Amino acid sequence: MRPRTKRERLVAELSSKLPEITEAQIRWGKKHCFPHNAYRCKDEMWCSECGKMWVDVTGQKEGYIKCPYCGERLEMKVSRKAKDNAVSYLTVVTTSGDFQVLRHFYTARYARKERDTHYFIDEVCQQWITSDNKEIVIAKAMNMGCRGWIHTTDMSLKQSGNIYYPHSYDIDGYVYPKVKVLPILRRNGLRTSFHGVTPAVLMRALLGENKYAEMLIKTRQYGMLEFYMRRGGLSHPWAVNICNRNGYIIKDGSMYDDYLRLLDYFHLDTHNAHYVCPKNLKKEHDKLVEKKRKIEAKIRAEQKRKERIERMFRMKQDILSFIKRIQPFLGMEIKDKGIVIRPLESVTQFYLEGKAMHHCVYQNEYYRRKDCLILTAQKNGKRLETIEVNLKTFKIIQSRAACNKTSDYHDKIIELVNRNMGLIRRSAS
Ligand SMILES: [Zn+2]
CATH class of the missing domain: 3.40.630.30 (Gcn5-related N-acetyltransferase (GNAT))
Known part of the structure; x- marks a missing residue:
């Protein structure tokens, strides 16, 4: 697509002025976008970072070990594999003009036993987001079925998804820690962490797309934030307010939501801090789950008993009416x-x-x-x-x-x- 509107032309121009990826960013990406493993096959070990092989007779099969060649701290894996290819994304969050920019770098590591490890890093997509929550995407072409990037093409203006799959360029990459955000996003609570949420998704939420995102991030209810962004709704928003008033932080959003539904099941007051802010969430949750399980089991047993009685009754009826009918024969x-x-x-x-x-x-x-x-x-x-x-x-x-x-x-x-x-x-x- 060629830039047509004033805004698109501006984005195309600003995009061409963005700096190249820096050495520091590449270094960070190599370190954080990939697992660092030592593969053990019998006494032979090899390093996914440098490909070098060495002999280790300690027999250690798990935990961490340092590569004697490159010094990298490696997680031990028992495996016969002799190659290890990994693909990931490095996301650089920055601003340009009045735009929030997410730059997504495709990063791949090709490791072979006793060969040098190679990296491939290529910028494939930029999301340009405005403070009024409009998005312009510049990206490389994808091959059929959107299963891979065509790295030889240049980035160009793209339609951001369709009605069936909107925001198809939302890439959940590893975010480079030096994050620059628009003043409005900063005002709405975004700092440097995205709390397990895809960056573009959280940004759109904080620009007004999702009602509770700003409240959750500002009150540091990150566990709930992640759950909310995944689920798209809060079943008991007032409960979060009660938590906030009581300085109670929800760590596990999905377990907490589950717990609130259990409170409803037992007609316990979800406006009461005593129930809403449990000291030990897991313990209280499990207690209610067990209680519910027992009740449901009782209900099921009762139902079965009723069915059994009905069956017996019907059988008696059948026998009686059959005896009547067969009498003449x-x-x-x-x-x-x-x-x-x-x-x-x-x-x-x-x-x-x-x-x-x-x-x-x-x-x-x-x-x-x-x-x-x-x-x-x-x-x-x-x-x-x-x-x-x-x-x-x-x-x-x-x-x-x-x-x-x-x-x-x-x-x-x-x-x-x-x-x-x-x-x-x-x-x-
Ligand atoms: Zn190494």
Whole structure:
């Protein structure tokens, strides 16, 4: 995009006058943007800072160790890896004209065992923010899918995100400690630390985008600030005021929010400093969590008990109404050439039939169906098929062997039942 407005032209001009990254900034970035590790594989160690390898027979596997070559303090890691590439961002916070400027430097470290370590540092993005909270972005191009910068391009004016993903250039880099901020941001509480919040996000919040950011930063409720910026809202803003009046600092924002919701759950007064400013937040929080867990468990058990009773009641009803319905068919038998066909005479028999035949005659509660007579066909005590007859139409609906297949006697069974449909009809009437 070419600069079109007066402001954009001004930003383009000011941007070209920004100084190059300094040696001190690069040094700071190398030190703070990357982990510093010593990788151990058996007795061999190598340093992610200088790539040099040495032998260490102490067997120490964790903690810190000093590199004998470059003197860097390293965290020990047991790993067979022979290369260690790391990418990070260094953010320089400065001002230019009436603009707040965030300069984001892409920083990469390429470390190999027994090779020199290389660094790559490239400025890829600048966010220019005005005191009336407008933003102009100058950045390098990204490749498709916004997964990487095209470092060979020059920085140019960019649209800052779209409606689906606004502020897509908010980079959460390691902030170089020499921070310069606009007077209005300073007035609203910003000093040198961003308290775990992405710099651009906190700046916009302090320029009026988020209601409580200024109050939280000025009252040093940094734990709550970080949580608030992440969540985007405070469920009990008055509680923070009570904390501030009582000189109570919230360290863990998310645990504190959780705690306030628990107070609500137990109808405890969130306007009362006694509850709102607990001496030991974790202890009180855990106590309430446990109490809530017990109550919920009781409620669940009670619910289960009720369900069990309901189930028993329904089962009794089913058995009673089934007994009534099966009464006219009790003792009925259709026999021919060793095949015996009888109705299932109890709910238990439905269960046994379903279990033996691996079908759903019991699970699907055929015994509850009014116009349905279920028969079992057996030979020498062995179950052949289960037959469903409709008592309105007196037609066979289905006849199934084990696993819903058909047996060798299928046609014979159908013929037998149809031949005796008169008997069933007479019993039913
Ligand atoms: Zn080293």
